Amino acid sequence: MGLDYLYTHFFTKQNVKRQLITIFIFAIIIPVFLVGSIMFFFSNRQLRRSYQYLVESDAIRIRSILLTTTLPFYDIYESLAQDEALKALLTKEYNCDEDVFYALNQYNRLQELLSANASLSTIKIYTQPEMLRSLSDHQFFFPIDESIRSKDWYHKAISNSGNFWKSSARIDRLGNSYWELSYYCHIPLPESGTYAILVMTVSNNHLRSLIKNKNSQVYICVNEDPVFYSSIRSHEGTSFPVTIDDSAPYYSVTGNMKIKGDNVLTSVVSLTPYRTQDRIYILSADTNALPYIQQTNLAFILVLLFAIFIPALIFILFAKYFSARIQSLRLAMHKVSNHNYEIVDLVQGDDELSAAFHDLKTMVEKIKAAEGEIYMAQIREQNFSNQQQQMELKLLINQINPHFLYNTLETIRMKAFSDGNKEVATAIKLLGKSMRYVLNNTKxxxxxxxxxxxxxxxxxxxxxxxxxxxxxxxxxxxxxxxxxxxxxxxxxxxxxxxxxxxxxxxxxxxxxxxxxxxxxxxxxxxxxxxxxxxxxxxxxxxxxxxxxxxxxxxxxxxxxxxxxxxxxxxxxxxxxxxxxxxxxxxxxxxxxxxxxxxxxxxxxx
Missing domain, CATH: 3.30.565.10 (Histidine kinase-like ATPase, C-terminal domain)
Structure with a gap:
């Protein structure tokens, strides 16, 4: 009863073509679309997970590089803090600048460390100005003067018993600004009751050679400091491109994030350097991932549409052909009722439909014959109109006014009579010639x-x-x-x-x-x-x-x-x-x- 009711109240109220198309939609289109949508969902999710894994792996790789790069810095600090020669150098009282200069140059440990560690960019020891006397331009030793005492890292270094990491800008001799990651260490000098501050800077060139990845954008910062390393150098010194929850002991987030206004697949992980409370945040962003995923999705959608469209087109053409005989008769009668007699003989066969269509064509032929008589009358009327145009042409030609010639001739004639001028005679000749041309060509x-x-x-x-x-x-x-x-x-x-x-x-x-x-x-x-x-x-x-x-x-x-x-x-x-x-x-x-x-x-x- 349900199918009979559906057929009576739905299918029979549509033409044959629509009935066939409706069956095709429910039997073919909808199942193919559902299966394709499910495949699209799972393939898209798997592709996205693969790219997330890749970008997260790259972030972890960079974290491992930073860990192996920063780990030796604590060992260097411990070796220098326990170096008795360095302590003696920093606590000894010198009589003149030459003694200070000689003593500093005799101490080669810092140069050896700098040469042995590619990750080190600079080693600086800040000590009391009394020790260096007036010497202030040594490669490794610098006085703690007023400019140093005004730095944030100095106050943190003297008030904190532990070591810490911080990024800062450095200006080279040419005036170019560079951002670097530095390790600040407090070295107590109990013999003199003073202290020294050890500052070791990580080489950005060394990091760049280890981290480089053409397919990723990398941003690294420490704590809330500006970015000290970026694969795009112009972004160094800017704020970290994403917001970080620094309350979490270990931070790791992967997903779509806004990087400089662009939606990018990104992974952010954190690193706690050895024996510090600092956090280094690493961001790795694959700028090609989302565009590739979108292209893949578009290709899948196009294939799905193609798989639906081609069968649909074939079936629609078949449905159109199947219902053509019925529709042709109805449409032909509708055209004739609206005075449109250009009908095409699409109803083939020997049944009642073809006989009815043949009778309709006979009636249309008689109507077209009558219209042919009307058309011939219109042609005769057009010929008459053409004759009128010929008459109008002759009238236009006759509008060329010859009065100029007559008036000028009369003027020249009067001048010739009164003066006997040869120039006037020439004018009369020219005017006569002009007059003859006009009169001869008027008609x-x-x-x-x-x-x-x-x-x-x-x-x-x-x-x-x-x-x-x-x-x-x-x-x-x-x-x-x-x-x-x-x-x-x-x-x-x-x-x-x-x-x-x-x-x-x-x-x-x-x-x-x-x-x-x-x-x-x-x-x-x-x-x-x-x-x-x-x-x-x-x-x-x-x-x-x-x-x-x-x-x-x-x-x-x-x-x-x-x-x-x-x-x-x-x-x-x-x-x-x-x-x-x-x-x-x-x-x-x-x-x-x-x-x-x-x-x-x-x-x-």
Missing amino acids: TSSTTLSKEIDYTLTYLSIQLLRFEDRLCYSLTLDDTIAPDHYQILPLLLQPIVENAISHGIEPTGKKGHIIIKIRAIEKKLFVANIYDNGIGMSKEQLKTVLTSLLLPPKTEERGIGLSNINNRIKLFYGPEYGLTIKSKKNFGTLVTLKIPLYNLLEEDS
């Missing part, structure tokens, strides 16, 4: 590039009569272009030049320059650059002109001629061609014309 859609250039130069010659020395120009033609062999839409270059003179150069009242450069790009694109050094445009004015290029010309303001040309080019050659404008206030304007390059000879061949 045509192409001319040669040489004729268009000749017309533009004629216009500039007329303007030279007007402006005289205030205007000069240059025209550069690419050597690869033969002007007689290429055709161009008429009346393109001259209006741009006219716009440059009227709106660019004339308002300045200064001498103007027109530069025309014509070139071809890969024998496919015709590019003409027309530059003037006129008044230029601000960013706001340039934005207005660029906007007007996309609109039909309406008034006689600046940019109308350019708008006319741009619209003609786009209507005739296509929307990817036209004009581009760059301008800077008080610097000038550059207009670039781009159209296809048509070679008349190639077309004829």
Whole structure:
């Protein structure tokens, strides 16, 4: 009854594909995930324990090194404390500095100890200043002066019958600071009723040669003193990187700890040197352990996901194929109901589903045929729109205003009648030539590039009569272009030049320059650059002109001629061609014309 209820109230309310996927999840995915999670947990714990053992072993190794290094220091102290020659040296009264110097140099025991023990860096004996008289720069013997009496270790040494360890900073002759571990011993001198203090320093170089481990960071301190040894030298003299419970007689902790802001697998152990109450704390941190564990965990997770994903993908594809025949019919009917008739024939076979799908396809074909009739009507409407664009092109061509030619001709004619000037006669000839070109090309859609250039130069010659020395120009033609062999839409270059003179150069009242450069790009694109050094445009004015290029010309303001040309080019050659404008206030304007390059000879061949 339980399975029947589950099937009736759960499985039958889902489609076939979801039913199959649900069974796959409970039968495959969940067991694999549980087994993989258990394996991940135990393998991760074992890997972490292995690294903890390694880092703890390294800390114990360093502790053993420190133990064997510090142990001989007590033996040295006992031998010196019982050395009668040293006592006699320290209690004898000397008459002059030479006697002191001679006596100290005759005592070789300290030099022998220093040479015989690689772990020793320095041996110093601090004694009463009366004994050394004025001598203060000996290698081994130093007076207990005011600077020494102010040291913490001095007060501890004279008040404590036992010996102790302490770290301190030492500054070498070059001013560099080094931290060292020193052993302080109280040597009583009952013969004179005084005392001496023996200070032996552990060689950090010796420790470094024994401790070195490329895979670990090491920090060592004594009691609560700063770190006197670190594998990272810049950390020497800093506080111990972790908090320590110094109340425990023996300290040993291994785990994840924060070292200088980074989470690192760390082991901290303590060492009580022989015959002292001090604690030396050793920290060994494996900086690569946690990243390696994380990488291993990530690799395990990726393998587990791969083991789940690939079978899941295969099963989902199978479930999709299994339920495709049922889903295809339902989805196809849903598309048709939403006016989407692009259905794919996925229902194969000879059963009722395939018959129903065949009837649906027949209905869709009839609907698509009706839509085809509508599409043909839209094509006819588009053809009509294209005809309208051709008419608009002709209207734009007719907008090239010839009134300039007539008015100028009348002015020149009146001047010729009144003065009989040869210059005026030349102007009439140029104007007539210009007028004929305009009238002959008003209703045509192409001319040669040489004729268009000749017309533009004629216009500039007329303007030279007007402006005289205030205007000069240059025209550069690419050597690869033969002007007689290429055709161009008429009346393109001259209006741009006219716009440059009227709106660019004339308002300045200064001498103007027109530069025309014509070139071809890969024998496919015709590019003409027309530059003037006129008044230029601000960013706001340039934005207005660029906007007007996309609109039909309406008034006689600046940019109308350019708008006319741009619209003609786009209507005739296509929307990817036209004009581009760059301008800077008080610097000038550059207009670039781009159209296809048509070679008349190639077309004829």
